[in-house]
Amino acid sequence: MAEVKQGKYLGLPMVISRTKEQRFGYIRDNIKRRLESWKNKLLSPTGKEVMLKVVTMAMPTYVMSCFKLPRKLLKYINSAMANYWWGEMNGKNKIHWISWKRMAEDRQEGGLGFMDLEAFNKALLGKQVWRVITKPNLLVSKVLKAKYFPKESIFTCKAQGNASWFWKGIMEVRGTVEEGVRRRIGNGRGTKIWEH
Known part of the structure; x- marks a missing residue:
């Protein structure tokens, strides 16, 4: 063979x-x-x-x-x-x-x-997390959301053991991104008062 x-x-x-x-x-x-x-x-x-x-x-x-x-x-x-x-x-x-x-x-x-290559690697992966959050209409954002976090936020979903290397890398840096993210309330319709 x-x-x-x-x-x-x-x-x-x-x-x-x-x-x-x-x-x-x-x-x-x-x-x-x-x-x-x-x-x-x-x-x-x-x-x-x-x-x-x-x-x-x-x-x-x-x-x-x-x-x-x-x-x-x-x-x-x-x-x-x-x-x-x-x-x-x-x-x-x-x-x-x-x-x-x-x-x-x-x-x-x-x-x-x-x-610092390690910090630069984290920053580049963090940019991917940011892209998923800020541009939900991109094809990659839709695919990742449908596969890994269909009913929740990227910050609250669980990291699956059988996930792709790409997703595992994103999961490792999402905490760093989350520390710097702030939610704008706007009209309040999308905000869950006890969770956000």
């Missing part, structure tokens, strides 16, 4: 049957290949910063807007960028004089302004 290969649609895996780490390994491989192809010695620190921010940090953005990436993968990406930043000599990484966390701080605080 022939093995069926899983394809991609719009750059995302169509079926996620294995662990997320295995399924999103192509992101790690693409970043590794891209960093290895750049000539580290030929770039100034400014050139390295631009390459890391514009290319490397942008590569997983589309996937992060749909799935919660594993923390291990995000740590690998940060580590690969730090290794590229500090460079290597004779096949060994040079000393990292400042931690990546310090380099990721804002410029006003003494860092270089690299993105």
